[in-house]
Amino acid sequence: MSDGDGRDSLKFLGERENQQWKRKKKKLGADEFAQAIARIAVAQVCEGLGFQSFHQSALDSLADVGVRYIREIGKTACSYANLANRSQCNVFDVIQGLEDLGSIQGFSGASDVSHSLSGSGVVKDLIRYVGQAEEIPFAYLTPVFPVVKQRTLDPSFAQAGESPPDEHIPSWLPKFPEPETYATLSLRNEKDLETEVVNKTQLVEEQHRKVERPLLNFQQKLICNGSEAGVVVEQGDAAKAQRAAESNPFLAPPLQYGEKEVALPVLPPKLLDDPADYHNSCVVTDTNLLTLEPSLRPRETERSAPCEPEDRRNILLNGRPSLQFKFGNGKKSLRMVTSPRNESIEKVSLWFGDDHDGKDKTNRKAEKILWENTEYPPEVSHL
Amino acid sequence: MNGQTSHQQSKDGRHDDDAALTEFLASLMDYTPTIPDELVEHYLSKIGFQCPDIRLTRLVAVATQKFIADVATDALQQCKARQSAVVKDKRDKQQKDKRLILTMEDLSRALREYGVNVKHQEYFADSPSVGLDSVSETSDN
Numbered sequence: 213m214s215d216g217d218g219r220d221s222l223k224f225l226g227e228r229e230n231q232q233w234k235r236k237k238k239k240l241g242a243d244e245f246a247q248a249i250a251r252i253a254v255a256q257v258c259e260g261l262g263f264q265s266f267h268q269s270a271l272d273s274l275a276d277v278g279v280r281y282i283r284e285i286g287k288t289a290c291s292y293a294n295l296a297n298r299s300q301c302n303v304f305d306v307i308q309g310l311e312d313l314g315s316i317q318g319f320s321g322a323s324d325v326s327h328s329l330s331g332s333g334v335v336k337d338l339i340r341y342v343g344q345a346e347e348i349p350f351a352y353l354t355p356v357f358p359v360v361k362q363r364t365l366d367p368s369f370a371q372a373g374e375s376p377p378d379e380h381i382p383s384w385l386p387k388f389p390e391p392e393t394y395a396t397l398s399l400r401n402e403k404d405l406e407t408e409v410v411n412k413t414q415l416v417e418e419q420h421r422k423v424e425r426p427l428l429n430f431q432q433k434l435i436c437n438g439s440e441a442g443v444v445v446e447q448g449d450a451a452k453a454q455r456a457a458e459s460n461p462f463l464a465p466p467l468q469y470g471e472k473e474v475a476l477p478v479l480p481p482k483l484l485d486d487p488a489d490y491h492n493s494c495v496v497t498d499t500n501l502l503t504l505e506p507s508l509r510p511r512e513t514e515r516s517a518p519c520e521p522e523d524r525r526n527i528l529l530n531g532r533p534s535l536q537f538k539f540g541n542g543k544k545s546l547r548m549v550t551s552p553r554n555e556s557i558e559k560v561s562l563w564f565g566d567d568h569d570g571k572d573k574t575n576r577k578a579e580k581i582l583w584e585n586t587e588y589p590p591e592v593s594h595l
Numbered sequence: 596m597n598g599q600t601s602h603q604q605s606k607d608g609r610h611d612d613d614a615a616l617t618e619f620l621a622s623l624m625d626y627t628p629t630i631p632d633e634l635v636e637h638y639l640s641k642i643g644f645q646c647p648d649i650r651l652t653r654l655v656a657v658a659t660q661k662f663i664a665d666v667a668t669d670a671l672q673q674c675k676a677r678q679s680a681v682v683k684d685k686r687d688k689q690q691k692d693k694r695l696i697l698t699m700e701d702l703s704r705a706l707r708e709y710g711v712n713v714k715h716q717e718y719f720a721d722s723p724s725v726g727l728d729s730v731s732e733t734s735d736n
Contacts, residue, residue, distance in 0.1 A: 246637055253630045257660060258667045258697055260629075266697035273713050274702060278663050282635055285655050286644035301646045303620065303654070310658055316710040331612030339619050341661045342626055350631045357633060
């Protein structure tokens, strides 16, 4: 609608408005539901009067004005009731409120100061309106809103049948949480820790449910308050943590290294050096590539697109300098030994490289030779 | 004596008014206002209006409905007046503009009578410098 710089600026504005509109759409206020219902009701009233369509902005404005009218009636009626030393409103309070609001437009008998409220002009207008207007029920069934959640309160001392620990605490107050939920162990000897853990496991086993729920609630509250999940997991609380871990895996304490057996990725043989030396370093050379070529054909049920080894050999040989990089590993070998060593040939699943169709006897032989030289034959590690 | 009769009459009148009001409130339970009760109760409770009697909420709902109906009627009259004014110029528009549309302009005129000032943006500009180009051109020239 502007004589701007041209279509680019209009387009840009359109996109920006679009984004803003999308952002606005996402931001739903707390009153969105009520406003929507008000819009529908006002639209129905307008339709009943003869309007066939409306501008969205006009409908929004009229609905907003209608809502404000309701609030204004309520406010004035409430203030009149309070003025008369009452907390609950009366029909006369409402009529007085209506008179106040109608005084702008005017109603019959407005100038009469001492008229009775029940005979007020607004009431007569209302009666007339109800008599004339056709009844248009609201289009939808509205639930009672806002919905109030049922809060489960903690039981008090009296309700739980317990006596408060001290005299100064009355029995109608809610119970203290279970000591396991908040007790943390300070630095102690290992023996003490062990005995403590044993004692605690016994305790926990006895009060299985009682411990679990408050602990979970406590941890959930911690999470809700923004603190990290599973933050208090100390050595002495192993039993408690275990209980928590059983119920909620996300709250379980992190696993120590070596606790759980995890299949590690298998490096393709071409990244391996001299087989005897692969514990500590990986050196890649031309010759290795050549010798290992034939063994790059595993016996796998899963196959991908085949690739001819000759081409790869050509690709690899043409003008490529020999690569030498050493990876220093202080840790265990990358090929993890999980079961007793087998002399038989195991399948090798490649992390990189192509899988090939078909089995060649030559390949088998090459691999046999290769792996017989190793101390630790590879395990089957299907990833 | 005359004062007594007039007093008597006013008393009767008051009784009639009270009776009419009571009857009206009772009839409200039969009449379902377009504005749902839950909505009215929600806003009234928000504002501090306390009353367990559902007839009062119905009363408020009916009053609001009447208010909106009055405003909409005025807007409708404005719209029809504008259409009839246009029709006098061209006969073609008579067939096209039969649709009655609630526009912001009509609404703001209708609401002004009720003391509600609703002003709508007439147009939107891309940037603050829009429209100033012509000014700068003339100043250069």
